[in-house]
Amino acid sequence: MNFFIADTHFFHADLLGWNDFAPRLFASTAAMNQAMIDAWNARVDANDVVYHLGDIAMNPENVPDDADVLAILAQLHGRIVFIKGNHDYRSLFKYLHAHDPKLNGQDKFSFHDVGAIIKENHKQIFMTHYPLMMGIVHQTLNLHGHIHHSSVHTATNINVGVDAPERDFVPDLPWGSPLNMRDIETIARGKADVLAKSK
Template sequence: MQFFIADTHFFHSDLLGYNDFAPRLFSSTEAMDQALIGAWNARVDDNDVVYHLGDIAMNPENFPTNEAVLQIILQLHGRIVFIKGNHDYRRLFKYLQANDPMPGGKPKFSFHDVGAIIKIDHQQLFLTHYPLMLGIVTQTLNLHGHIHNSSVRTATNINVGVDSPERELLQDRLPWGSPLKMDEIEEIAQRKAEQLAKMR
């Protein structure tokens, strides 16, 4: 199975508590990080692929160290495809690649600097960190992160970030930090389209 998530921001202490950007109501980064790991591993097993659409940790170039980020990432189930976010660094990607545990002889990690395009059930997905403006398209969605507290006002842009308000469109609420499945992405897209149509 394939899952999608963005903006985990492991170790990011500035997000703790009430704020206008991405309030994370935890007493410590350790508690926040464990909540993210728990929500991820409750859904994902080692046969699954998770597309992480950027901003793994804050700030992996300085603190925490690349080793600290690796130790978090190694706790996450599944194979992970990383799309580079504005807080990710080539140095971190190279470190993760050099220290890939290679479960079953296959890479656990793969990397894209700009984005990736995949197809699931006749639906084309542009996977990026920053939202794209696609114009008029059919059976095409842009899954992205970067915007923590608001939504792009087009139905083809789906924010899969941990803090995305679009997650509230799901009929069945997920634990905070859960990666999204494709049927949940489609549900969000449909409900978002319905909401935007009412606003016209």
């Protein structure tokens, strides 16, 4: 099964507590990190693929060491496809590739600089870090992150970030859970209904 997430921002201490950008109500980054690890592993198993749409951890000055990021990612179930976000950096991707913990003899990690496209449930899924303005499309969704507690006012743009307001359409999921395609379709329908009513 495929899952989708963005903007985990592991180790990002500035997000702790109440703020207008991405409030994360944890006493420490360790508690925040563990909540995301637990939510991820409750949904994802070794045979799944998780598309991480950017901003794995905060920029280098906030992260003690690339090995600390690897230690978090190695705990996460499944294979992970990383799409580079604005807070990701090439040296981290190189480090993760060089120290890939492998999963059943295959690479656990793979990497894309700009984005990736898959087909699922008869839909084209464009996955990017930044939201795309695609115009009129049919059977096409843009899954993205980057804008945290904001939403693009188009039903075909789905923010899959940890802090995304779209997650209100799937309220039973623990904070930090990767989204599956059923969740994405629920969000897309809910968002379309809300936007239609606001016209």
